[in-house]
Amino acid sequence: MFDIVYELRQRLHEFSPVEARIANTILADVDAAAQYGVTELAERAEVSAAAISRFAKTLGCEHVRELRARLASASAVGKRFLEQQNAPPVSALFAQICDDIQASLRHNLANLQEDVVQQLADAICQARRIHVFGIGGCSTVFSQELQNRLMRFGLPITACSDAVVMKMTAAILGPQDLVLALSVSGITPEVISAVEIARTYGARVGAITRAGTSLAGLSDWLLPISIEETDFVFKPSASRYAMMLAIDVLATTTALNGASENHEHLRRIKLALDRYRGGDSRLPLGD
Numbered sequence: 710m711f712d713i714v715y716e717l718r719q720r721l722h723e724f725s726p727v728e729a730r731i732a733n734t735i736l737a738d739v740d741a742a743a744q745y746g747v748t749e750l751a752e753r754a755e756v757s758a759a760a761i762s763r764f765a766k767t768l769g770c771e772h773v774r775e776l777r778a779r780l781a782s783a784s785a786v787g788k789r790f791l792e793q794q795n796a797p798p799v800s801a802l803f804a805q806i807c808d809d810i811q812a813s814l815r816h817n818l819a820n821l822q823e824d825v826v827q828q829l830a831d832a833i834c835q836a837r838r839i840h841v842f843g844i845g846g847c848s849t850v851f852s853q854e855l856q857n858r859l860m861r862f863g864l865p866i867t868a869c870s871d872a873v874v875m876k877m878t879a880a881i882l883g884p885q886d887l888v889l890a891l892s893v894s895g896i897t898p899e900v901i902s903a904v905e906i907a908r909t910y911g912a913r914v915g916a917i918t919r920a921g922t923s924l925a926g927l928s929d930w931l932l933p934i935s936i937e938e939t940d941f942v943f944k945p946s947a948s949r950y951a952m953m954l955a956i957d958v959l960a961t962t963t964a965l966n967g968a969s970e971n972h973e974h975l976r977r978i979k980l981a982l983d984r985y986r987g988g989d990s991r992l993p994l995g996d
Contacts, residue, residue, distance in 0.1 A: 713779045714739060716768060730754045731764045735780065743780035747773050806944060813937055813947040817954055820920075820933045829915045829930040830962040833859065836887035836913075839866040842875050843891035844899050847949045851956060852891050858960035861978055861994065862971045875903035884911035893936065893948050895922025904928075917955045932959065 717732045724732055734754040735742040742750060751758045765776040797805060833839060839859065843852030849870040856868035869875050882888065888907045892900050895918040904914055904927045916928035925931050934951040964971045978994050 711769075711779065712783065713768065713776075714783045727756050727760050728764055728767065730756055731761065739780055740784035743777050743784050745777075802944075809937070809944070809947040810950050813935075813950050814954055816937065817934055817951040820935060821955065821958055825930055826932065826958055826962050829932070830959060830966055832887055832913055832915065832930065833864065833889075833959075833963050834966050837865070837885035838882070839864060839887045839889060840878050840882070840907075841866065841868040841889045841891065842870075842879075842900050842903050843868070844870045844872060844875070844897055846893065847946075847952060848891045848893060848897070848900075851949075851952050854953070855889060855891070855956050855960070857995070858956060859963060861974060862964055862967070863974055864963075872899035872903075875899060876906055879903045879906035879912070880910070882907050882910050882912035884913075886912045888912050888914045890914060890916045890918070890924055890928065891952065892916075892918045892922075892924050893934065893946075893952060895919040895924040897924070900924060901927065917952060917959075 714736070717736055721729060721732055731750070731754045734750065745753065747758045747761050751761050754761075762773055765771075765773045768776060768779075770776040770779065841852040841855050843849055852868040852870055856866050859866045867878075869878055879888070886907075888904060890900055890904050895916075901923050904916075904924065908914060908927060913930075914928045915930040915932070916924050917932045917934060918924045918928075919936060920931065920933040925933070932955040934948065934955060936946070936948045936951075938946060938948070975994060979990075982988070982992075982995060
């Protein structure tokens with residue numbers, strides 16, 4: 710992978726004065742630089758058109774068109790990752806983090822449809838086997854979290870975050886089995902590939918992901934999440950809470966499907982943990 714922004718920044722001190730002017734002009738606005746023609750870039754950098762051509766070759770590009778293509782590719786990450794935003798004061802930052810979480814929860818709660826949640830909870834209770842697929846970032850963590858929430862109700866659930874094992878697992882599933890697929894982006898190739906294999910053999914699929922994505926299109930039941938990212942990239946994504954909200958709503962609905970039996974399951978778990986470690990009656994179960 711060739712990262713032209715990294716290359717420009719790392720080599721800035723090595724460039725000649727003319728090359729440095731071109732590099733600084735590009736780094737000032739990578740997205741705009743990708744759109745400039747040779748003449749415009751030369752004028753903005755206050756160099757000759759020939760200097761732009763030579764600079765492209767210095768970076769390993771055969772011609773300026775290739776340089777522009779690489780700049781366009783680099784700018785696709787978005788301006789918020791190319792231009793550092795100033796951090797607010799600490800007191801305001803703490804409040805902003807909390808506000809973003811609350812806004813994400815409110816927005817995503819409105820997206821959850823009660824009938825779809827209930828249908829997926831019913832499918833969970835009826836499934837012969839339940840496999841949770843999630844890979845990368847919070848999806849790996851939350852696949853384990855979903856297993857932790859549902860296994861306490863005596864359900865046959867296993868989480869997997871290994872790309873090869875997900876495919877192997879998907880290949881042995883059938884119509885009585887259920888896949889729960891987690892992906893904030895909805896475009897993770899490994900998860901999509903495993904879900905496609907599972908569907909080939911008749912397994913049903915519930916997904917927690919963005920609506921309108923490839924993964925959403927493969928699901929029988931969709932619990933949609935919305936991503937609301939800010940320009941301040943240093944703050945962890947509030948979309949994690951959207952995923953957690955969907956899991957908590959689904960787990961609670963599933964538990965209530967067999968409230969009496971699941972209440973007994975939870976009592977046994979609390980008793981076993983109390984005898985193992987002690988603690989008061991308000992300690993959470995295994996958390």
